[in-house]
Amino acid sequence: MAEVQGHRARKRFGQNFLRDPNVIRRIVVTIDPKPGEHLVEIGPGLGALTEPLIEAAGQLTAIELDRDLAARLRQRFPAERLRLIEADALRFDFASLPAPLRVVGNLPYNVSTPLLFHLADYADRIADMTFMLQKEVVERMAAAPDSAAYGRLSVMLQQRFAVRKCFDVPPGAFVPTPKVTSSIVRLTPLPAGTHTLEDPERFSRLVAAAFNQRRKTLRNALKASIPDPALFVQAGIDPNARAETLAVEDFVRLANVLAHAPA
Ligand code: SAM
Numbered sequence: 001m002a003e004v005q006g007h008r009a010r011k012r013f014g015q016n017f018l019r020d021p022n023v024i025r026r027i028v029v030t031i032d033p034k035p036g037e038h039l040v041e042i043g044p045g046l047g048a049l050t051e052p053l054i055e056a057a058g059q060l061t062a063i064e065l066d067r068d069l070a071a072r073l074r075q076r077f078p079a080e081r082l083r084l085i086e087a088d089a090l091r092f093d094f095a096s097l098p099a100p101l102r103v104v105g106n107l108p109y110n111v112s113t114p115l116l117f118h119l120a121d122y123a124d125r126i127a128d129m130t131f132m133l134q135k136e137v138v139e140r141m142a143a144a145p146d147s148a149a150y151g152r153l154s155v156m157l158q159q160r161f162a163v164r165k166c167f168d169v170p171p172g173a174f175v176p177t178p179k180v181t182s183s184i185v186r187l188t189p190l191p192a193g194t195h196t197l198e199d200p201e202r203f204s205r206l207v208a209a210a211f212n213q214r215r216k217t218l219r220n221a222l223k224a225s226i227p228d229p230a231l232f233v234q235a236g237i238d239p240n241a242r243a244e245t246l247a248v249e250d251f252v253r254l255a256n257v258l259a260h261a262p263a
Pocket residue numbers: 013014015016017018019042043044045046047048049063064065066069087088089090105106107108109111
């Protein structure tokens with residue numbers, strides 16, 4: 001187990017600590033924190049990003065799961081500068097924090113997808129989010145239709161956010177060194193009224209089902225939820241198309257037609 005600044009890096013918490021000062025600087029420039037903004041860092045770890053972010057914003061809220069790291073951070077930063085919440089970000093109620101939130105973090109890779117879905121539920125309280133993630137995950141998040149990376153994650157996030165990949169970060173920027181390349185990604189909520197859903201739960205189920213059998217035509221993949229192909233036509237969608245060819249707006253239209261269809 002790698003030891004970093006006297007801390008034994010825990011694999012199960014996805015601990016790879018940033019050590020490259022140029023990368024840290026570039027991430028902070030990308031976040032561009034301003035005094036008085038409410039920054040929320042997920043997984044501050046040993047504080048590589050926390051320190052420059054506090055310097056720029058004045059104060060910061062951080063959510064850390066590892067008890068040892070939380071104790072170290074409490075010792076290092078005064079409470080009026082760092083509000084440290086020892087918790088699992090996956091279960092944390094982000095509505096308990098004063099909005100608007102600027103959420104940032106070098107995220108633990110093992111929980112990144114469920115964490116993104118969890119945070120998407122708070123989109124109306126979020127000003128933006130800037131994350132370091134595995135490069136492949138960022139490519140899936142930002143993917144356009146008709147590409148191999150386009151799928152459930154792309155549609156679910158792009159329904160609520162503009163997703164922009166910023167830059168790649170090589171494995172050597174971290175200790176311990178991960179096996180994969182990382183990327184910085186920025187998510188900005190879309191203006192109110194974009195991609196409005198009548199029934200978000202139904203949209204979520206529809207997108208999951210469509211990509212669950214992505215090689216099949218929509219008519220076949222969605223047989224259980226859309227037995228009547230006329231509903232596709234009503235939404236302006238070819239029932240013989242496959243999920244990966246549909247734009248986010250197509251999924252939104254189809255879900256909204258379904259929401260109005262008699263059960
Ligand atoms: N931000 C630090 C850096 O860049 O050096 C550490 C990044 S490390 C990849 C991920 C951090 O998230 C670790 O500090 C880990 O303990 C923490 N973490 C892991 N799972 C978490 C969870 N579910 N909720 C909150 N923090 C978590």
